[in-house]
Amino acid sequence: MLCTFQPLLLELKHPFRLATGMRTHTNAVLTTLEFEGLTGYGEAAMPPYYGENHETASAFLQKAAHYLKTWPSGSSLNQESIATIMSEIDALTPGNNAAKASVDIALHDLWGKLENLPLWQLLSVDPQRMPPTSFTLGIDTPEVLREKMQDAAPFSVIKVKLGTDHDKDIIRTVRELTDKPIYVDANQGWTDRQQALDLVAWLAENGVKLIEQPFKKDDLASAQWLSERSHLPVFADESCLRQADLPQLAGVFHGVNIKLMKSTGLHEALRMVNSARSMGMQLMVGCMTETSCGIMAAATLAPLCDYADIDGCWLISNNPFVLPEMEAGKVRLTNRPGLGVIPRRRGGAEGVMG
Ligand code: MG
DSSP states (O other): OEEEEEEEEEEEEEEEEETTEEEEEEEEEEEEEEETTEEEEEEEEEOGGGTOOHHHHHHHHHHHHHHHTTSOTTOOOOHHHHHHHHHHHHTTSSOOHHHHHHHHHHHHHHHHHHHTSBHHHHTTOOGGGOOOBEEEEOSOOHHHHHHHHHHTTTOSEEEEEOOSTTHHHHHHHHHHHOOSOEEEEOTTOOOOHHHHHHHHHHHHHTTEEEEEOOSOTTOHHHHHHHHHHOSSOEEESTTOOSGGGSGGGBTTBSEEEEOHHHHTSHHHHHHHHHHHHHTTOEEEEOOOSOOHHHHHHHHHHGGGSSEEOOOGGGSBSOOSBOOOOEETTEEOOOSSSBTOOOBSSSSHHHHHHO
């Protein structure tokens, strides 16, 4: 199996203001696996706060490519063999979660193409259970928010980033523009428990449906305090990367936001779905700033979750793949084999890599 990879800078249509600072682009890597004459696409999207970048991904993927070269031609790819490959890949180095996810996603895309079936069908996922996906608004001036609302038109839910000293003003501005339901992501930006609880009550009155990562990722005591009192479900994002994080979060958060770039890909994300459900937790599938490739992999997981926030590819201006299809505010799982992603230029891998 031939593994190649190409660094990418995903340019944001609008600079993204978060509680943690401003971003204009995200580092990403497109990973391509060639096997039996077919090509699988994968992606690593690497926001700065998880410590991965082009150098770390390149160093890791060189090791992964060396290992994948030994995968014998003629051997079959399926859920079990992907799990085996990914446990070997995972053992190569600690960390590198997004780079690992890029291999995992490419393997799943390749599996579907080898079987000539869509991945959702191979994983027995029911497309009818697809939740609507939210469209994220970064912290911004009222003028820019108004502009962004136009991009949000196909979406039936808005996600708003809070964690500032003027959170109510941001919600009031958004509420002047739309009455769509809102998911709030505080991105670890809240510090005072009682203030957070009072704000949550106000947010609930203003059509907010859930709260994500209210406090610092390690402040589980505050998260538990708020979850026990909040009328809205409280979700973990930065507090929950991989399956091993789940046991300590049960009873602390109502739910977890699973992202492939944190979980090392679909194989572990699917396990996380089962573990979290057995612990009685709700589920959201989220994303980073990603191309259609990562988004379609997340969309395959979405029907197993209660909420979806998989809008990353609509936030960038240089997506190397065609945008996913949307239907009534939901990402549509197509009947194309694998992830069903289509490179923008003709000519397969070379086209994508340009
Ligand atoms: Mg988040």
